[in-house]
Amino acid sequence: MKTKEFYSMPEKTNENSLLASAQASLDKAARMLNLDPNIYAMLKTNERTLTVSLPVEMDDGHVEVFTGYRVQHTTARGPGKGGIRYHPAVTQEEVAALAQLMTWKCSLVNVPFSGAKGGVSVNPRQLSENELRRLTRRYTYAISPIIGPKTDIPAPDMNTDEKTMTWITDTYSMIKGESSGEIVTGKPVSLGGSVGRINATGLGVAIAAEQALLRNGCELNKCTAVVQGFGNVGTWSARHIADRGLKIVGISDISGGYYNPKGLNVDEMVTYVKQSDTRSLEGYSAPGVESINNEELLSLPCDVLVPAAMENQIRSDNANK
Amino acid sequence: MKTKEFYSMPEKTNENSLLASAQASLDKAARMLNLDPNIYAMLKTNERTLTVSLPVEMDDGHVEVFTGYRVQHTTARGPGKGGIRYHPAVTQEEVAALAQLMTWKCSLVNVPFSGAKGGVSVNPRQLSENELRRLTRRYTYAISPIIGPKTDIPAPDMNTDEKTMTWITDTYSMIKGESSGEIVTGKPVSLGGSVGRINATGLGVAIAAEQALLRNGCELNKCTAVVQGFGNVGTWSARHIADRGLKIVGISDISGGYYNPKGLNVDEMVTYVKQSDTRSLEGYSAPGVESINNEELLSLPCDVLVPAAMENQIRSDNANK
Amino acid sequence: MKTKEFYSMPEKTNENSLLASAQASLDKAARMLNLDPNIYAMLKTNERTLTVSLPVEMDDGHVEVFTGYRVQHTTARGPGKGGIRYHPAVTQEEVAALAQLMTWKCSLVNVPFSGAKGGVSVNPRQLSENELRRLTRRYTYAISPIIGPKTDIPAPDMNTDEKTMTWITDTYSMIKGESSGEIVTGKPVSLGGSVGRINATGLGVAIAAEQALLRNGCELNKCTAVVQGFGNVGTWSARHIADRGLKIVGISDISGGYYNPKGLNVDEMVTYVKQSDTRSLEGYSAPGVESINNEELLSLPCDVLVPAAMENQIRSDNANK
Amino acid sequence: MKTKEFYSMPEKTNENSLLASAQASLDKAARMLNLDPNIYAMLKTNERTLTVSLPVEMDDGHVEVFTGYRVQHTTARGPGKGGIRYHPAVTQEEVAALAQLMTWKCSLVNVPFSGAKGGVSVNPRQLSENELRRLTRRYTYAISPIIGPKTDIPAPDMNTDEKTMTWITDTYSMIKGESSGEIVTGKPVSLGGSVGRINATGLGVAIAAEQALLRNGCELNKCTAVVQGFGNVGTWSARHIADRGLKIVGISDISGGYYNPKGLNVDEMVTYVKQSDTRSLEGYSAPGVESINNEELLSLPCDVLVPAAMENQIRSDNANK
Amino acid sequence: MKTKEFYSMPEKTNENSLLASAQASLDKAARMLNLDPNIYAMLKTNERTLTVSLPVEMDDGHVEVFTGYRVQHTTARGPGKGGIRYHPAVTQEEVAALAQLMTWKCSLVNVPFSGAKGGVSVNPRQLSENELRRLTRRYTYAISPIIGPKTDIPAPDMNTDEKTMTWITDTYSMIKGESSGEIVTGKPVSLGGSVGRINATGLGVAIAAEQALLRNGCELNKCTAVVQGFGNVGTWSARHIADRGLKIVGISDISGGYYNPKGLNVDEMVTYVKQSDTRSLEGYSAPGVESINNEELLSLPCDVLVPAAMENQIRSDNANK
Amino acid sequence: MKTKEFYSMPEKTNENSLLASAQASLDKAARMLNLDPNIYAMLKTNERTLTVSLPVEMDDGHVEVFTGYRVQHTTARGPGKGGIRYHPAVTQEEVAALAQLMTWKCSLVNVPFSGAKGGVSVNPRQLSENELRRLTRRYTYAISPIIGPKTDIPAPDMNTDEKTMTWITDTYSMIKGESSGEIVTGKPVSLGGSVGRINATGLGVAIAAEQALLRNGCELNKCTAVVQGFGNVGTWSARHIADRGLKIVGISDISGGYYNPKGLNVDEMVTYVKQSDTRSLEGYSAPGVESINNEELLSLPCDVLVPAAMENQIRSDNANK
Structure with a gap:
């Protein structure tokens, strides 16, 4: 699916190395900018x-x-x-x-x-x-x-x-x-902390997704989203994306993936985690919700895929699924 | 030769790893001291x-x-x-x-x-x-x-x-x-530097060698020494050892080894290095002096072997030679 | 008079101890909040x-x-x-x-x-x-x-x-x-000081008094006020309260109290103090103004009593007067 | 010409001494303010x-x-x-x-x-x-x-x-x-620098000149200006003055003066300097532009004279010209 | 007994106030020195x-x-x-x-x-x-x-x-x-601590006592000493005094006093305390040793009385005993 | 007299400029040392x-x-x-x-x-x-x-x-x-000041004079000295020189010069200054002591001349006298 690529990271050969990935991005940018080699030498360390x-x-x-x-x-x-x-x-x-x-x-x-x-x-x-x-x-x-x-x-x-x-x-x-x-x-x-800091990342994800879809001529309430990870970033992304009218069809966390083609109830799932001993979705069930594994989740058809778990989840070997 | 072991480091399996060697020494000492595990945990990092x-x-x-x-x-x-x-x-x-x-x-x-x-x-x-x-x-x-x-x-x-x-x-x-x-x-x-600092390490090596020989009942002027490395530590070790009556039969540096069973002229060799373009013994020759390689040098018969090059020169694979 | 109590401090037995009074307030608040004893232990010192x-x-x-x-x-x-x-x-x-x-x-x-x-x-x-x-x-x-x-x-x-x-x-x-x-x-x-700082405390007193009266359904221009103390806080409180339409019937300072049931002229009294050698109201007189002592002042009938002298002027022994 | 004096500095005898000039200004101000001698003693050092x-x-x-x-x-x-x-x-x-x-x-x-x-x-x-x-x-x-x-x-x-x-x-x-x-x-x-900082001084000069002329009842587009110096202050002064409708009839820099009674093209001259090897107006010529020396420039008839070179260019000996 | 007074503090009325005692000493010294009142004012706070x-x-x-x-x-x-x-x-x-x-x-x-x-x-x-x-x-x-x-x-x-x-x-x-x-x-x-620091105070006490006795013409091995307190100062005082030939006839600590007119065994008592659960002399007994209370101890006949407990043990009410 | 030159400074043209004198010394030394011009450039500022x-x-x-x-x-x-x-x-x-x-x-x-x-x-x-x-x-x-x-x-x-x-x-x-x-x-x-600091400069002067004379084969008790200046350096120089056996024939201070070919009594003169209202030798007289002016003093025959007043007292115009 094409829209997944909006948020994906560049291809790299060693899927375990975030540093190699970061360096490759720098190299690519340096070539495009025709960057001063002295500046480049300093930026790569x-x-x-x-x-x-x-x-x-x-x-x-x-x-x-x-x-x-x-x-x-x-x-x-x-x-x-x-x-x-x-x-x-x-x-x-x-x-x-x-x-x-x-x-x-x-x-x-x-x-x-x-x-x-x-x-x-x-x-x-x-x-x-x-x-x-x-x-x-x-x-x-x-x-x-x-x-x-x-x-x-x-x-x-x-x-x-x-x-x-x-x-x-x-x-x-x-x-x-x-x-x-x-x-x-x-x-x-x-x-003295900033108001709005807690949900800032999730809100940013939702705004970016919204803008990407709108610029591609999509109608938000006909779009679907999948959120991988249900920590701070994942929960707030899901909430703010849902607020914009998208249907959240898949969510995963450490306990596995949860899929409902008619849309998951994000608030209910947030509450479930808060009251859970494991502080996860483990054991969560609801009408129409199907358990899937992480790989299946990443391959779900959707307009927006939010990778809100660890880095390097979307790689050359799974980016096109 | 036995006396070489006075200065050798403990055996280890990976000859490239000074850290493994240092850790092994700590482990051995900790076992002998029955060291508090909390202290040990801190010392090993x-x-x-x-x-x-x-x-x-x-x-x-x-x-x-x-x-x-x-x-x-x-x-x-x-x-x-x-x-x-x-x-x-x-x-x-x-x-x-x-x-x-x-x-x-x-x-x-x-x-x-x-x-x-x-x-x-x-x-x-x-x-x-x-x-x-x-x-x-x-x-x-x-x-x-x-x-x-x-x-x-x-x-x-x-x-x-x-x-x-x-x-x-x-x-x-x-x-x-x-x-x-x-x-x-x-x-x-x-x-404001300390007087005597430059030759301090070499002097310490010479004193340690002297004491080791004397405690083993040796006569200094019947003993021989080999010095590996001819930088600050090597030159001063050689000088101070020669001052104590020992015959320096082998010296090496980056350019190779120099062997004279009748004794090398340390002062002459120091002067040679100072005047050399390569700041090494490269090209040094004198009557009775024979060129050898580093491995041969480390295997020369001698009463004292001074490893004054890099660490980890004396290892399980060559210690007994 | 009841309205005096709006600004009074809690009862305490030793009228000389502001610390005891402060501690008693903390104790009371801690009980009401069911405060963590560890936090309480830290706050009371x-x-x-x-x-x-x-x-x-x-x-x-x-x-x-x-x-x-x-x-x-x-x-x-x-x-x-x-x-x-x-x-x-x-x-x-x-x-x-x-x-x-x-x-x-x-x-x-x-x-x-x-x-x-x-x-x-x-x-x-x-x-x-x-x-x-x-x-x-x-x-x-x-x-x-x-x-x-x-x-x-x-x-x-x-x-x-x-x-x-x-x-x-x-x-x-x-x-x-x-x-x-x-x-x-x-x-x-x-x-670099803040504009408005000088009269800030007095303005705050006036606003608080105004709000308290309005919430009790009073008409400001039918209310009376007594101000104890005529330093920075007292003078600005009196001015700002008078600005809101109340009649200032009593004012005191170190020289004694001044009473006029028809209302004192606050600006005139401020000018008097500025020009006085003793920097006090000593010797002040005006038509209708009567000299009283501090105890009499604190017992004057009024809707608002401003204790702008030292702390602990309103106590269990005089609070109900 | 009278209007020159708007920006001129006070007369002094030693034209080379900016310090004497500054001290004289202080003395004059101190006399007018009847300044506390202790404060004056501190300010003059x-x-x-x-x-x-x-x-x-x-x-x-x-x-x-x-x-x-x-x-x-x-x-x-x-x-x-x-x-x-x-x-x-x-x-x-x-x-x-x-x-x-x-x-x-x-x-x-x-x-x-x-x-x-x-x-x-x-x-x-x-x-x-x-x-x-x-x-x-x-x-x-x-x-x-x-x-x-x-x-x-x-x-x-x-x-x-x-x-x-x-x-x-x-x-x-x-x-x-x-x-x-x-x-x-x-x-x-x-x-982190401030936006607008580069042209701030020149803009200030232009605003001051504009206000001085308006307060003297002048029509801006009938006025002329001469700018001495064509560095940062001079170029931006000239630009902002020209923007206000005045005709810039004279400009000078290290290479000499340039005079055009019909008005100089400031932007063209700025561009000329940027592309010049000497980073000056040296060699600049344009139809109607006449080369003059610095003294002639300072004596040109004009409504506004902007001294944007070094300090002390307008002195008792040339102020009335 | 006269010799007790060597170490006693000056008389004062409130035996609980060390500060009053210190101030009285300062007052007395100031009077004797005819001290500058400005210096005195600073020293007394x-x-x-x-x-x-x-x-x-x-x-x-x-x-x-x-x-x-x-x-x-x-x-x-x-x-x-x-x-x-x-x-x-x-x-x-x-x-x-x-x-x-x-x-x-x-x-x-x-x-x-x-x-x-x-x-x-x-x-x-x-x-x-x-x-x-x-x-x-x-x-x-x-x-x-x-x-x-x-x-x-x-x-x-x-x-x-x-x-x-x-x-x-x-x-x-x-x-x-x-x-x-x-x-x-x-x-x-x-x-990096100083060698000899632990027993320094006790050694000082012993030297002072020795000198006082010698200057009074006493023979050390005919003198007796009583030590009140058996912490760091008391134990080391007792040891160093005994080393000088005096007989230690009385020692007290928190558990009471111990008296032996023939001399106590200080080293044995130190060992006893180290091995005791209460880290005191509680329960200590030896042939010839008699239990007494603190007041009795302070009244024992002796040539040297070492007050090594808290301050203010020797006061106007017991100094002459 | 030749010996004066031991302590004299190098010739220079402007007798008021100590800086010119110091710079000239540096120049001379730099030439003699063939000093690195980069080092010289730094040392002369x-x-x-x-x-x-x-x-x-x-x-x-x-x-x-x-x-x-x-x-x-x-x-x-x-x-x-x-x-x-x-x-x-x-x-x-x-x-x-x-x-x-x-x-x-x-x-x-x-x-x-x-x-x-x-x-x-x-x-x-x-x-x-x-x-x-x-x-x-x-x-x-x-x-x-x-x-x-x-x-x-x-x-x-x-x-x-x-x-x-x-x-x-x-x-x-x-x-x-x-x-x-x-x-x-x-x-x-x-x-925490150093013991001996007060008379250190004077003592140094005396030692230097003593050594110069001895190396020139002089007998100290046959030599004479003149001391210009009677502040800290002058008094202590005079005392320590006199201690070495020399006769002090001339001393000067702000009040003028004092000359006695048979030798001045330095201690007496020190005491005189201490008790004087002017803290100078003004009014000092003693048998055999003659008043002279400063120029005369500097021209007195002597073996040692101590310039202990301000710098630059011995110059090209008076050095040979």
Whole structure:
């Protein structure tokens, strides 16, 4: 199906390497721009990569040592900007790739920030809240020499949220001895965070999809959408797309895919997840809803496919399905 | 030959991995000490690893981007301490291994410093002095957030020397806006460096060899020595060992090995290198001196073998020769 | 009269203790909110209390040592915020109580500041302007380690004004070596102060009174008001209340009370004070104006009673009069 | 011609001394204001004058040492503000005079800044771009202890521009270790500079001339103007004045004066300069355009004379012509 | 007994007030020195008193809020110097008194430090080691704006020791981002502490006692001593006094007094305490040892009485016994 | 007389210009050393010259504005080092010359400092102690951005002494918020100053004179000396020279010269000055002592002439007398 390609990423040979993909995009752009080789040489590397080991006292008293990263791709456009990801698959290479992508994102919307990214290799579902708090405070301390309101400003990303940003703010403020709310974006509104931040990404996805369809002459209420992933981005994308009149025919999360050609009830599914022990759609059922697997979901006929899970889900081997 | 083993490192399977070797040493020591698992977990990782990209304007005007590292193994014993190496084979892993080894070195001689190490992946022989200066100043700027007299204090290592330390001192002093000679050791004596620093490592090697031989009941003037490598450590080791009465029967450097069972003239060879265009022993000849290759050199019969080239020259596959 | 109670503070047994009163309010609120005991434990103490001794060279050359305070109740909501009071009755306990009240004030109007307060135990009427300047500069120096634009921001309070804030700004700027106008609010407009700041408190009192009366179905031009205190807050409250049509029947200051059931001429009284040597209403008389004492004033029949003198004037023993 | 005097400076005896002129203006103002002698004593001196020597490696490898200045007239109104001039005639005295004038300028338009100025005694036309860059970076480093976003904020002036400001920003940001775009005004818009900054001075000149003529009852399209100097200020003044309907009858630059009583084509002349090797009007000719010298230009009959070259062009000896 | 008075403090009326006692000493000294009243006015107050509330997460998860203090009597002689005491009886007044006494102590031995003192009102025997660690880290954070190697340097005092100093050093070093061992004295020798620090106070007591006796013509091995208190100071005083030949006839601690006219075995008693669950002499018995109470102990006939418990044990009401 | 030339400075044409003299010395040395022109270009300028205006409140309440200087010749050898001079003849040029001379002085004795110097153009005899204190504190504040223990360390010079250094230390310490005794040398011993500092210069003069005479084969007790100037350097030079057996035949100060071919009584003359109202030798007489003027004094026959007044007293026009 053709419309899927609107949001797909460029082909690459090694489907596991986000960095290779990012580099390939840069190469392609550099060729098209006839970019100064000196500038190109600087853009294809990351200016600063900090890797830290994070000893954390676990609830049972033993010390677990995690590995964390903070990468700044460049400082040319202003302070670094980019989220912090907690995920077992986080590696130095992945964080490096994401930092580069942040430079292009900031440039596209012309905000005075440079690309940066952080992450900790950890499965946050296996840690208690107190352990997560201690991990976050230690990580903040460890990267504190290279972050700052005028240096590099973290934000939430996969598995980090307002609470994580509050812990970072508090730790950084204690180190600096002053109230430093400007060290992160994505704080709670009550602590100075921006109104509308939580659903911003999903809203952006919906607006982009809406514009793409309209420019292709589609009628929104005759279109269908499939959303892969049902975390923050996925749920808000689904809601805002549904608000625009599209029928959401497929949604997936860690528990599998859910398909209803007559349209899924997004609000009901959001409520289901909130009340679920597993914080997932596991066990969700409703009249007309059929369980499918992730591969089937990605191949569903639809006008809009929203890849809101991890990066690199749409690849050369499945892009044309 | 048995005496070679005095200075050899423990066996390991992958001869290219200094890090694996360092980790194996730690593991062995931890088992012997019955070390607290929490302490062990912290010691087996590096607290902070900073990787930086270093754009340098070359003499012909184009920009070359090098990669540099600074690794701090721990901060438990005081500020970090460790040299900066310029070598094409420098990698993040190698620097990490060397940083760990510095912790053990500082602990053994009980100075209040923790282990650290730095390096740049560059072949300094291919750069002009001006290019080396610009590279060093950029590297210093790039790692400046994590070094400091009370944080981490660099020193010379392979292919870096007093001049490099002067450039680092000047760059760091300009960033801080004050005279900061204490940012490095290994400065020129005229800028506050320590007297005797240049030959200190070689002198230490000679003293250790002397003591080992004496404790084994050897007569020094009946002993022979082979020195692999003829840089700062190799030349001074050879000189101080010869001063103690031993016969230096073999010396090697990048140009190959030189063997004279009646004893080489160390001072003459030092002078030869100084006057040579290649800054090596290439083309050196003298009565009784025979050219051999590096493998032959390492297998020469001798009472003392000084491995003063790169790390990991004596391995399980050649240790018993 | 019932309407007095709109502005009265809660009953307490020890009429001299503002701190006890503040604590009682917190206790009551905590019970109503079923507040987390851990949060309550933190809120009932002051995070930081700095007491400083202030040697000041007096005009005759001898040194007088005053005692100053700066209290930060919490830093949870952002930088501390609160005035600096010069009064002989200032004590550590009083400043502590006022700091706590500032937290509730900042929270009620939802500005991102936490409660703080400062004070010096001094009778400013006994000091020359030069002595006051030297006292203020010394006090600023003494508390400078814990104040700052992102830490704690002073403001005028009883017996301090724009001039005091200018001295604080200049002293703080000299210590920091940079223009730091943001260290205080309440600066002169010409130095970056906010327009409308001087009459802001009085205007707020008038608006609150107006709204309370209107919500109780009163006609403003049939209502009467009594204003206790005729400093910055009292004069502007009286003016703005009179502007809204109410009749000001009683006003008091340090010289006693002035009563006119047909309404006092507020502007005339303001002018009188400005031209008076004692900077008070002492000696003021006008047709129909009767002298009364403070107790009589507080018992005057009226619809609005503005307690614009010191805290704790309306207590369990006189609240019902 | 009378209208020339609108923009002329006060008479003074020594035509070479801008400082004497500035001091005379202050004296005159002080007398009219009956200024407090203590304030006057402070205003007639410069608070801080920093003179630095600037060793710069030239393209041929030798070191040239230039002299630079940064003068802060006062800090009373906020951070210093003033341009940086590159010109062979720059002296400590001239920079001092210009710093004082900046205080009056900032005060007149009531922005919270104090007067400052900087300069380097250098003929920038004799330096390559790389040499200018190295000079600017060294100058920035040398004055960095006394400039800053809250201390003193440079800007472009004669022979410095957006590129110079970018070098200053980058150098200052590297010293501070953070993105410090606020260290200068006059940056490129893409790095956070203000839109409209480039033509702001010329636009101001045109608006002032327009208002002066209108208030004197003139019809704009019957008026003539002469512009001395054709750099940034001169070209934009000429353009904006021409836009208002005036006829530009004379323009001069380093190559001499150009006169056309029927009006010069400003846009054509701007284009000519851009394409010229000498970056001047040298060799410019057009029908009706007559070459004159600078003295003749200053004596041309006109309603508006714009002195947009160096200071002190209109003096007691030529003001009445 | 006369010799007791060597170490007694001056008479005062309120036996509970150490501050009154300290002030009385100052008054007396000032009268004797005919001290400049301006200096006296400054010396009789404490320059800076910081009171902090310390929320600590207890092992059971609830938050306990403790109160801590740091007082700097003066900064005239150099950085502040003084211990940190953990005791339930710690008050702002007591810490203030101890800070003043530190000024006199530093002056007497002419070290370039001024008097300071700190304390937390807590019974450390009721806290686990983890709770004590969290308390100490929070206390260090809270006082960090006013301590520092060049500002004020803490040390151990009652109930704080090498471990406490290590926690303070680590917390302060993390806040500052550098190894700051110089923030405290009394660190473990392995972290840079001074050799001989642990028994220094006791050794000083023994030397002072020895000198006092010798100057009074006593023979040491015919003298007897009584030691009140058996903590760090008491045990080392007893040991060093016994080493000098005196007979220790009485020792007391929290469990009561122990009397043996033939001499107590100090080493045996030290060992007993180390192995005791209560870390006291409770239950100690030996041939010839008699249990007495504290009052009896203070009235024992002896040549030397060492008051090594809390301050103010020897008062006007018991000094002559 | 020949021996005078030991201490004389090189010839120069303009006897008023110390800077020309210093530059000439550098030129001569550079020629002799065949100095690298790039190094020479840097050494012949002063790296940093700060000129500050110093508003001071005089005892009668009016503000006097003084001009102060701090010049750093270079930073190549370490922090700047040089005295602060209070004298009406102080100019930017003179301070610049003295700063250069300090570089050579520090180099000659091989201490790790660079040359610097400061001064205020003021006649300190016309100021009260309070006015001097306020001047010194303002001067310290004004130069504080460029001085520091690792940047530039002032010391006493003409008309400044231990008291001045104490004021500087206190002002600098207050700005930095910490005890910064290392900001100056020449403090009182009680505040950490060096023992022997007061008479160090004079002692050095005496030792140098002694060695010069001995190397010329003279017998010390047959030699005579003349001392021009009787301030700190002059009195201590005279004392230490007399201690070595020489006869002091001439001494001068502001009041004129005193000559006794049989030798002057130095101690008596020192005592005379201390007890004199004019703090000079004015009115001094003793048997055999003859009054002469300064020119006569400089022409007295002697073996050693000590020029301990201002610089440039021995010139081409009087050197041979």
